[in-house]
Amino acid sequence: MSMLTNAGRAALMACAAALCGHAAMAAAPEGSARAALGRTATPAEVKAWDIDVRPDFQGLPRGSGTVSRGQAVWDGKCASCHGDFGESNEVFSPIVGGTTAEDIKRGRVASLTGNQPYRTTLMKVSTVSTLWDYIHRAMPWNAPRSLSADDVYAVTAYLLNLGDIVPADFTLSDRNIAEVQQKMPNRNGMTLQHGLWPGRGQADTHNTACMKDCTATATVKVVSTMPAYARDAHGELAAQQRTVGPTRGWAAGASAPAAPAGVTAQVPGAQLASQYQCMACHATDRKLVGPSFAEVARKYKGQDAQDALARKIRAGGQGAWGSMPMPPQAQIPDSDLRTVVGWILEAK
Ligand code: HEC
Ligand code: HEC
Numbered sequence: 001m002s003m004l005t006n007a008g009r010a011a012l013m014a015c016a017a018a019l020c021g022h023a024a025m026a027a028a029p030e031g032s033a034r035a036a037l038g039r040t041a042t043p044a045e046v047k048a049w050d051i052d053v054r055p056d057f058q059g060l061p062r063g064s065g066t067v068s069r070g071q072a073v074w075d076g077k078c079a080s081c082h083g084d085f086g087e088s089n090e091v092f093s094p095i096v097g098g099t100t101a102e103d104i105k106r107g108r109v110a111s112l113t114g115n116q117p118y119r120t121t122l123m124k125v126s127t128v129s130t131l132w133d134y135i136h137r138a139m140p141w142n143a144p145r146s147l148s149a150d151d152v153y154a155v156t157a158y159l160l161n162l163g164d165i166v167p168a169d170f171t172l173s174d175r176n177i178a179e180v181q182q183k184m185p186n187r188n189g190m191t192l193q194h195g196l197w198p199g200r201g202q203a204d205t206h207n208t209a210c211m212k213d214c215t216a217t218a219t220v221k222v223v224s225t226m227p228a229y230a231r232d233a234h235g236e237l238a239a240q241q242r243t244v245g246p247t248r249g250w251a252a253g254a255s256a257p258a259a260p261a262g263v264t265a266q267v268p269g270a271q272l273a274s275q276y277q278c279m280a281c282h283a284t285d286r287k288l289v290g291p292s293f294a295e296v297a298r299k300y301k302g303q304d305a306q307d308a309l310a311r312k313i314r315a316g317g318q319g320a321w322g323s324m325p326m327p328p329q330a331q332i333p334d335s336d337l338r339t340v341v342g343w344i345l346e347a348k
Contacts, residue, residue, distance in 0.1 A: 045293070057174070065171065067166070070157045071158050085162055093119065096122055097120045098249065103185035109186045121187065126184060126189045136149070165184065197310045231274050296347065306338070306345065
């Protein structure tokens with residue numbers, strides 16, 4: 001399966017999701033001349049994308065803004081979602097709160113490990129560059145990148161003032177932001193000493209990328225486990241969870257989780273259908289972009305539909321279930337396709 005095929009399929013799927021015309025679907029190239037698409041980005045385009053501000057402040061544009069200017073920016077462009085003083089937890093987690101003068105001295109926020117019921121941005125963030133960068137690239141949510149650099153300095157200064165990190169008459173600028181970093185309440189909070197497993201004392205996701213002689217054929221098995229003491233800590237999880245949808249809880253004392261309804265990941269057909277991304281448009285038990293596989297099984301019950309369906313999937317097509325077309329599924333080998341179709345025809 002080539003990357004190009006994947007990219008092409010992604011484009012087709014985006015197309016299906018956006019309900020664009022069938023003509024566009026039919027006219028999409030099949031493996032031809034895609035390498036000729038596009039052009040080299042111009043320096044101006046690269047510059048427009050290259051906006052990250054790093055912890056050493058590389059990438060930070062020049063500029064400055066006062067706390068009081070920041071309050072005007074906040075009230076006009078931020079408060080509607082984040083609350084008047086950055087404390088609202090209605091839309092997303094609050095930005096300000098939970099830090100103390102002692103934290104600013106220590107560089108580690110005590111309430112992170114205490115009884116504070118929620119975590120605010122100022123409690124968590126270790127680098128002021130991240131705060132600046134995030135506001136600059138992503139906020140206001142409804143108009144990202146609409147703020148001038150000076151307004152980003154100003155509104156960052158305002159938030160820092162709400163957290164008592166800088167005084168009310170402060171002007172934040174590219175020249176003094178490094179000093180402000182030395183007052184961030186959680187500046188010493190970045191650590192790898194927080195493994196999920198007690199006593200491990202290290203992050204859980206250490207890995208070294210294979211750079212040479214990597215086995216392309218290795219099958220990756222994604223598993224998720226939880227230590228028994230954690231699993232049963234709150235009683236019968238299965239009984240506490242929703243009984244609808246694909247996710248089921250774990251029965252206390254059970255050696256394996258109950259098989260989720262409709263998703264039997266151990267069945268090869270189901271596994272292949274996920275692997276070949278059929279499940280982006282299909283589910284076994286309900287209609288998505290395409291018909292549910294249970295419906296398909298009902299429709300062809302008692303008929304010898306195996307070969308016709310395999311051909312249809314391979315070639316794509318429309319009309320059997322409505323006007324929405326299925327793009328050709330060229331990437332799936334014949335033997336796997338046979339397995340998947342067999343599985344579909346058994347779906348309930
Ligand atoms: C239309 C609603 C809306 C507006 C207006 C808005 N925000 Fe946000 N803000 C959000 C949402 C939603 C998130 C969380 C986004 C996410 O997690 O992807 C967020 C996240 C943030 C965060 C990161 C919080 C964290 O800890 O991850 C900061 C900082 C922030 N906003 C600052 C601002 C500033 C400054 C402005 C005004 C210039 C602003 N926001 C305007 C909705 C808004
Ligand atoms: C981009 C969305 C999309 C993807 C990806 C997709 N399908 Fe479909 N599929 C559809 C649509 C839409 C239909 C209905 C077509 C029609 O009405 O004839 C359909 C129909 C079907 C049918 C019924 C065909 C018939 O004539 O009754 C089967 C079986 C099927 N798909 C299997 C698969 C398999 C297997 C895969 C993965 C290899 C797959 N689909 C990937 C959208 C998709």
